[in-house]
Amino acid sequence: MIAEYNPFHNGHRYQLATAKRLTGADVSIAVMSGNWVQRGEPALLDKWQRTELALQNGLDLVVELPFSMAVQPAHLFASGAVNMLSLLGCDTLAFGAEHPDMDFSTLAANRPASQTAHFKQFDETYPTLFNDYLQQQTGIDLRASNDILGFTYVAANQQLQSPMTILPIQRLASDHRSDALGDSSIASGAAIRKALTEAQWPAVAQVVPQQTLTALRTQQTVTWDAFWPLLRYQLLAQSIEQLQRIYQMSEGIEYRLKQAALEANDFQDFLRRAKTKRFTYSRLQRLCVYVLLQVTTAVPNTLTRYCRILGFSQTGQQYLNRIKKTLPVPVVTKVTDDWINGPYFLDYQAGLLRQMITGRDQDRLQHPVILR
Amino acid sequence: MIAEYNPFHNGHRYQLATAKRLTGADVSIAVMSGNWVQRGEPALLDKWQRTELALQNGLDLVVELPFSMAVQPAHLFASGAVNMLSLLGCDTLAFGAEHPDMDFSTLAANRPASQTAHFKQFDETYPTLFNDYLQQQTGIDLRASNDILGFTYVAANQQLQSPMTILPIQRLASDHRSDALGDSSIASGAAIRKALTEAQWPAVAQVVPQQTLTALRTQQTVTWDAFWPLLRYQLLAQSIEQLQRIYQMSEGIEYRLKQAALEANDFQDFLRRAKTKRFTYSRLQRLCVYVLLQVTTAVPNTLTRYCRILGFSQTGQQYLNRIKKTLPVPVVTKVTDDWINGPYFLDYQAGLLRQMITGRDQDRLQHPVILR
Structure with a gap:
């Protein structure tokens, strides 16, 4: 499992x-x-x-x-x-x-070959575009x-x-x-x-x-609230150039994260301020973990x-x-x-x-x- | 003034x-x-x-x-x-x-020309060596x-x-x-x-x-105690390579700072653990400010x-x-x-x-x- x-x-x-x-x-x-x-x-x-x-x-x-x-x-x-x-x-x-x-196997066999080729629409998240594509191909929702x-x-x-x-x-x-x-x-x-x-x-x-x-x-038990002061500090302490070295930091989201960190009262407020149509909450949260852990583009190895x-x-x-x-x-x-x-x-x-x-x-x- | x-x-x-x-x-x-x-x-x-x-x-x-x-x-x-x-x-x-x-003027005129030339002794801080040198040259303590x-x-x-x-x-x-x-x-x-x-x-x-x-x-009023959780986080989150980019990080002190951050209970305890004969407390504290502010070697301009x-x-x-x-x-x-x-x-x-x-x-x- x-x-x-x-x-x-x-x-x-x-x-x-x-x-x-x-x-x-x-x-x-x-x-x-x-x-x-x-x-x-x-x-x-x-x-x-x-x-x-x-x-x-x-x-x-x-x-x-x-x-x-x-x-x-x-x-x-x-x-x-x-x-x-x-x-x-x-x-x-x-x-x-x-x-x-x-029919998971048919679905899987019909998934888009490349991650990015089919997703040129910039006002939707990746999962939404992905699901739309699959339904078009297989009729399965x-x-x-x-x-x-x-x-x-x-x-x-x-x-x-x-x-x-x-x-x-x-x-x-x-x-x-x-x-x-x-x-x-x-x-x-x-x-x-x-x-x-x-x-x-x-x-x-x-x-x-x-x-x-x-x-x-x-x-x-631990939630994001415990890490919020550290995340806010890191987003404010690091320069835009430093943040751009973080894994998955792209599309200028580093500017939004910095601004949201300056203005937000807590982590949930921060997420709401940073959210855009192109980023799911999960993707934003993962990005925050990478910032906290200082995961640079060189590090991940799957x-x-x-x-x-x-x-x-x-x-x-x-x-x-x-x-x-x-x-x-x-x-x-x-x-x-x-x-x-x-x-x-x-x-x-x-x-x-x-x-x-x-x-x-x-x-x-x-x-x-x-x-x- | x-x-x-x-x-x-x-x-x-x-x-x-x-x-x-x-x-x-x-x-x-x-x-x-x-x-x-x-x-x-x-x-x-x-x-x-x-x-x-x-x-x-x-x-x-x-x-x-x-x-x-x-x-x-x-x-x-x-x-x-x-x-x-x-x-x-x-x-x-x-x-x-x-x-x-x-006689400040005589003292100043006799200060060592280069910052480092006279200070090859590695078990004393710079200020101590500096003062010893001046006394030798001028007789003034x-x-x-x-x-x-x-x-x-x-x-x-x-x-x-x-x-x-x-x-x-x-x-x-x-x-x-x-x-x-x-x-x-x-x-x-x-x-x-x-x-x-x-x-x-x-x-x-x-x-x-x-x-x-x-x-x-x-x-x-603000003291180091307020910044201690942020400093500890930064010292632990950043890799040795990242810390080595910090202004004035030298002589391998980054390893000591990381270890002390892992073990210390508070900022004063941290300083005591990180202290060596070659670093004054002031120099250590300044280094900590540079870490907190992510001052990299490229930044300072006097x-x-x-x-x-x-x-x-x-x-x-x-x-x-x-x-x-x-x-x-x-x-x-x-x-x-x-x-x-x-x-x-x-x-x-x-x-x-x-x-x-x-x-x-x-x-x-x-x-x-x-x-x-």
């Missing part, structure tokens, strides 16, 4: 149980975003806390999706995660979808957010030498982005995050496992260069021991200074930034979470 | 009154540091608040010493300030000294901090085509760095700043004018390119009107966007950084303080 578990909720547990039941899998593996998620936000709980919850709820092995793939547009996120799962020897790729019977994610997974899977079997699983919550908590025991991550900002504990308790509830109640193990059950450990000698990349269970200053640099920095807020070490002192 | 007024105290008032009495000056002018002072610290009160206090206590004209000269080692600070005073048509340069009868400052002023003055008359004035507080508040109505700035951190209001009230006391009691007016009395205004057409550099009373993005960039950024803490605009909306 490909996951963010932000936070781990009943829908995730249902999805995992269903996948295990349908496949009779020997081992279940999740490739999970680290401390920053795909939409350019800090995860509420850190990668170790989320790994522990995933293991407690039935996962056998949790591997970190490197920052350079996790905090990226959906197609790069998907390609990084799918490659990692394939590398780890998975034969089946399960994912939740609003319409699991949708790809609008539901998990269907879209599933589509990117399938498209990436088709690029593999030996594609995995795909297993779309019906989502019980209608829309990942729906932010209403209903009467059901299942709700989307977005709805749960919204309920948390409003401290609606009874509503949250209904839709997450007990362990998640305890973690959310007892651990320090090649799989290592496999960072976040945690395992006994089954997961046995499986890992069996395959690790045959993996073409190093399996990392403990980071060294060489790793921190080398291939793991960006992931380390991403954790260090979180550590500045919570005081909780993210890499130097951490060992994989072991479920006994 | 050359000043920082951090904060304006009775010793400053005495010095000004004495200088006026001894010279019968038509107009008194201070070149003053802006929002960051020479030792690499934020001024307790901002440049407008300090200008107002200076005018209320008898100055006629206050001009900003540009950041690129103010936050520098003493000889560059002195040279920038002396040039500015000379440019403004001053005929006398007054300054406080522990030993006003000292130049140890008191205001004597040293006076020496740098006189040395800079000797470089002028038409040097000003120098007027050393006996300081009543024995040492600028003495941090004890005695029974006298005069104390050093360092002693006053220390008393303020301990909220010793009765002691402070004894040694500053009433207006200073009111300002310190009612306005938000040539006088403008004359930013912070405030004036009626006498000062008349004098300014009389001379401004003959000045070889622009007289700036209101900054424009062109100035902010051009020659005034660093000063603007220095103020913006302060504004992030206090919310008080430092340049865009400010006009000179006018004493009526």
Whole structure:
């Protein structure tokens, strides 16, 4: 599975149980975003806390999706995660979808060959143009957010030498982005995050496992608000030329970001001021993460260069021991200074930034979470 | 006069009154540091608040010493300030000294020709080596901090085509760095700043004018503590390569700063951890300001390119009107966007950084303080 578990909720547990039941899998593996998620936000709980919850709820092995793939547009996120799962020897790729019977393979086969060729309209975001194109080509309306994610997974899977079997699983919550908590025991991550900002504990308790509830109640959760003073400082301290060196800074957005930082009262206000038709909120937020982390154009590398193990059950450990000698990349269970200053640099920095807020070490002192 | 007024105290008032009495000056002018002072610290009160206090206590004209000269080692600070005073048509340069009868001119004439030639000893700071050298050459022991400052002023003055008359004035507080508040109505700035951190209001009230006391009691004062989270973030977010581009980053100190930022609990703890025999605390603090402001090696320019007016009395205004057409550099009373993005960039950024803490605009909306 490909996951963010932000936070781990009943829908995730249902999805995992269903996948295990349908496949009779020997081992279940999740490739999970680290401390920053795909939409350019800090995860509420850190990668170790989320790994522990995933293991407690039935996962056998949790591997970190490197920052350079996790905090990226959906197609790069998907390609990084799918490659990692394939590398780890998975034969089946399960994912939740609003319409699991949708013809994902046909859709994927009809996606535009080049990222940019078809999108010359400058007053719409890329996702809108992309979906319009697909509907024109296939007649299928790809609008539901998990269907879209599933589509990117399938498209990436088709690029593999030996594609995995795909297993779309019906989502019980209608829309990942729906932010209403209903009467059901299942709700989307977005709805749960919204309920948390409003401290609606009874509503949250209904839709997450007990362990998640305890973690959310007892651990320090992190949102963009904590990083806003640092982001504002960085946007104001750096010159336009310095900001132009940041990964994905383009179309003059650096001027808007600087101006918005000068005028805004908080992070949400800042986003509203910086928003244009050509940038989604997710793209803006990712750009802010790159600014915070000082990711320059030279840094990102979306090649799989290592496999960072976040945690395992006994089954997961046995499986890992069996395959690790045959993996073409190093399996990392403990980071060294060489790793921190080398291939793991960006992931380390991403954790260090979180550590500045919570005081909780993210890499130097951490060992994989072991479920006994 | 050359000043920082951090904060304006009775010793400053005495010095000004004495200088006026001894010279019968038509107009008194201070070149003053802006929002960051020479030792690499934020001024307790901002440049407008300090200008107002200076005018209320008898100055006629206050001009900003540009950041690129103010936050520098003493000889560059002195040279920038002396040039500015000379440019403004001053005929006398007054300054406080522990030993006003000292032979400053002989000392200045015997200073080492090159900054670095004589200082190959790597376990002492530059000031220590410099003073040892001077004593060897002249037999004069130049140890008191205001004597040293006076020496740098006189040395800079000797470089002028038409040097000003120098007027050393006996300081009543024995040492600028003495941090004890005695029974006298005069104390050093360092002693006053220390008393303020301990909220010793009765002691402070004894040694500053009433207006200073009111300002310190009612306005938000700023210390390094306010900037510590931003500095720590920047030191940790930037790579060693990025830090190496910062002005004056040398001798591998960037590694120490990064390590100290990782381990330290607060700014003072950070300084202690970063300190080496080759770096004074002032030099370390200045380096931290450069990091905060992202001053890269390309930026500083110690040539006088403008004359930013912070405030004036009626006498000062008349004098300014009389001379401004003959000045070889622009007289700036209101900054424009062109100035902010051009020659005034660093000063603007220095103020913006302060504004992030206090919310008080430092340049865009400010006009000179006018004493009526």
